[in-house]
Amino acid sequence: MSDSGSKESKSRDVDGDQVTSGDSIESKVDFIAIASRFWYSSRWFLLFIGLLVVAFRVTNSMDPNWGRLANTNNNLVTFFQESLWPPDWSVIEAQAYPPCLAAPGLSFTCSTAWLGMIETLKIAFVATILGMTISFPLSLLASRNLSPNWVSYPARFLLAGSRSLPSIIWALFFVIVIGFGPLSGILAMTVYTIGYLGKLQYETIEGIDRGPLEASKAMGHGWFERSFGVILPESANGLISQVIFMFEYNFRHGTVIGIVGAGGIGYYINLYLKFLQYDKVIAYLIIIFIVVLILDVVSIYARSLFTEDGDVRRPSWWSILLPPSMLRNKED
Template identity: 50%
Template structure:
């Protein structure tokens, strides 16, 4: 039923291969003259992802804490969860459209779009991580008369720190990938160049840009893997 509805017809792939070969023929070899431009553009994309993740993390932490049912009553957690759910509904590309309309073209719109999505997504991951912490230290500290603030500072944050850092790293990796297409709607980064060269059918330049993105994502994944191994194992 779905296959019929979605027009899934495998035999269409065979004649389509001809178009793929034409595309690859145009794309090879990648245009190396674009190397320095690609590096600058990918650096901007990385900065958008970094700033977006950092600010999003800072915003999501209080929302994550307020959304945890083992710390606050439903009167607090439900509105916070609804808010986080609402901002998570829109992907960062749509947020980028909103901010480009609001503040104009450029990487600032990309940063704001990344902040919004990161806040919604990390906020949810964080309240789930906080709800999963061992309840015993919370109860012990409550039994000793610790204030809510002290509980958060000395139990919740240390007990969930590994999860929070791991999630922030994951979110940065995700944001690097997501930020590459924010330029399609004018929100800065390498996506702007990819979209422009695609429009002029200059596939060798597009391929060069995609290669740079590919290598960057691999390097970021490797670095974050190393950070996880180095700092997130309890020693």
């Protein structure tokens, strides 16, 4: 700046030293450049921090009384020691009535835990199959790359309607309409499956490459051929994977809908909750947790058969269950 100093207007700083306004402009420009560079490079992080601050402020606005958190530890220990532990495993013993006709080693199949679990699995299976059967045509109608707006929006409206209520509310509704039992559970889970799976499916369909659809349209295929000849095979892997996920999801939720009398293991959980027999409730919850883990492993394997990675190398059962270090020894 020395060569242009003569042209710049002079001013004095707080100590009385003479400085040029050109220097101050330059430092200001530098500061702006650094700040904008900092903002650009860390904008997502800053945005995330901003969201956290907003969430904290919103919680505060609801007057949460943070002091209550102080007793959490004591309450948890007391509840755990006095009510939950040890679990009462009598839930996997055969019921006194009706008489158990199973072989001696299989008497657990007459227990409430087994019967409830099997019923929940049945509800989840039937609801997934029925839900998929109805949701697929609806998702075809709801896809904007396949159907005009006047068809896709009403279809989306239907799907949104059926998933806007959680499955437990649908279960309550069907218990009122048709009474207690697994049929109410099946219908409740089916309605919810239609909405949830339908949304996943139409998003998958809308996400497929437009090339095959355009080629099909140019050749003169109709809606039916485009749906079943192009869309179905192109998105089949994703759709099957979603159905498997939905079965797992329905099982987890099937344990809850029993609480309102819609069948399954939730019925027994609700029963023992009412009698304050938490040791039995925790036994049921442990069983549910184990079955969910097993289903999760089966689901990972089953879905791997329908993803593109599966073409290259499908995971073995061991690769899901064991850590990589042990896996290498196993493969050797």
